[in-house]
Amino acid sequence: MPGGMCSLQPRPDGIRQKWEVGKSMVTKNRKINILGTVYDLEYKLHTSEDLENCSGYADYTKKMIAVRKTYPDDYSGDVDYVIRETLRHEILHAFLYESGLGDNWEHKSMGHEETLIDWFAIQYPKLRKIYQELECED
Numbered sequence: 001m002p003g004g005m006c007s008l009q010p011r012p013d014g015i016r017q018k019w020e021v022g023k024s025m026v027t028k029n030r031k032i033n034i035l036g037t038v039y040d041l042e043y044k045l046h047t048s049e050d051l052e053n054c055s056g057y058a059d060y061t062k063k064m065i066a067v068r069k070t071y072p073d074d075y076s077g078d079v080d081y082v083i084r085e086t087l088r089h090e091i092l093h094a095f096l097y098e099s100g101l102g103d104n105w106e107h108k109s110m111g112h113e114e115t116l117i118d119w120f121a122i123q124y125p126k127l128r129k130i131y132q133e134l135e136c137e138d
């Protein structure tokens with residue numbers, strides 16, 4: 001995807017319960033400040049053409065992040081979980097891009113190292129919890 005990074009395919013892991021659309025996750029479009037640059041956060045339906053093959057993406061040229069807010073009826077994963085993880089993933093892409101780490105990261109032909117992005121997106125809540133418990137978070 002030009003000017004953006006498409007997140008990995010939604011995964012059927014982390015299964016807790018069947019998704020009911022809009023039940024607990026607030027999926028309201030809003031603006032978010034990424035290191036001083038305003039991005040539009042747009043939650044979209046899984047039927048949106050741009051989210052047909054991925055759960056979300058960050059488009060640095062349009063300064064926007066798109067995240068899927070619905071999944072097909074036969075999806076058995078925990079959609080709230082996937083939305084939260086996707087959002088953290090795409091925000092990290094935007095943070096890296098806006099801090100100057102855009103293309104050619106890790107000498108790839110373009111884009112970021114997805115393993116690292118996923119590692120942060122998944123580990124950050126756990127790290128934050130420990131930092132807060134130990135009161136060592138600035």
Ligand SMILES: [Zn+2]
Pocket residue numbers: 005006007008089093114117
């Ligand atoms: Zn990604």
